[in-house]
Amino acid sequence: QLQLQESGPGLVKPSETLSLTCTVSGGSITIASHYWGWIRQPPGKGLEWIGSIYYSGNTYYNASLKSRVTISVDTSKDQFSLELSSVTAADTAVYFCVRQVEYSLGYRAHIIDHWGQGTLVTVSS
Amino acid sequence: QSVLTQPPSASGTPGQRVTISCSGSTSNIGSNPVNWYQQLPGTAPKLLIYSNNQRPSGVPDRFSGSKSGSSASLAISGLQSEDEADYYCAAWGDSPNGVVFGGGTKVTVL
Numbered sequence: 001q002l003q004l005q006e007s008g009p010g011l012v013k014p015s016e017t018l019s020l021t022c023t024v025s026g027g028s029i030t031i032a033s034h035y036w037g038w039i040r041q042p043p044g045k046g047l048e049w050i051g052s053i054y055y056s057g058n059t060y061y062n063a064s065l066k067s068r069v070t071i072s073v074d075t076s077k078d079q080f081s082l083e084l085s086s087v088t089a090a091d092t093a094v095y096f097c098v099r100q101v102e103y104s105l106g107y108r109a110h111i112i113d114h115w116g117q118g119t120l121v122t123v124s125s
Numbered sequence: 126q127s128v129l130t131q132p133p134s135a136s137g138t139p140g141q142r143v144t145i146s147c148s149g150s151t152s153n154i155g156s157n158p159v160n161w162y163q164q165l166p167g168t169a170p171k172l173l174i175y176s177n178n179q180r181p182s183g184v185p186d187r188f189s190g191s192k193s194g195s196s197a198s199l200a201i202s203g204l205q206s207e208d209e210a211d212y213y214c215a216a217w218g219d220s221p222n223g224v225v226f227g228g229g230t231k232v233t234v235l
Contacts, residue, residue, distance in 0.1 A: 014166055046127060047213055049224040063221040107157045107174065108217040110224050115169040
């Protein structure tokens with residue numbers, strides 16, 4: 001059974017870089033048509049997709065965050081990571097790592113079928 | 126401001142049918158299939174409907190989805206107390222590329 005687990009600091013200072021890692025277990029990160037992504041949810045608010053990566057390194061990023069986001073993958077460890085630079089209080093959120101299954105048949109679909117439990121990251125001095 | 130538009134809340138009594146709308150544009154819902162996610166309080170979201178109207182294994186057939194043009198809807202028939210949750214629609218956006226979400230609809234069972 002596939003499991004995703006986020007890890008990283010729960011507290012980050014303003015202007016610094018938020019770094020999280022997601023470890024995938026129960027399956028391989030190098031499966032075809034599977035992207036690995038990050039989604040966040042500020043307290044009491046809705047979901048915001050941050051971006052995703054393929055095992056080959058191909059990435060998609062949310063345009064509104066693209067200038068501050070880097071997602072990378074380490075296939076040898078079945079892990080992928082998120083870096084969000086120059087954080088402010090507005091980046092305080094629960095961060096989920098997810099698996100996105102891509103379908104491309106004249107249309108595009110990314111079905112998010114597995115979620116980590118989420119980790120709360122607070123930006124505060 | 127979410128890319129897809131959902132009503133913030135919906136409610137019904139046990140046994141009733143509740144419908145949640147999700148409105149987008151030609152660059153997302155109008156071009157690509159819609160997925161729905163259910164988030165129970167304090168938990169991670171869970172895939173509820175994919176490809177407009179398909180249910181993953183284990184999802185009760187009380188949940189159904191549909192799509193027409195650039196809008197989609199989720200219906201919950203025979204509403205139960207355990208259906209009290211937040212529901213999000215999502216689709217792939219073509220311009221720019223990426224997953225776009227609705228703002229979420231909180232369903233209350235009265």
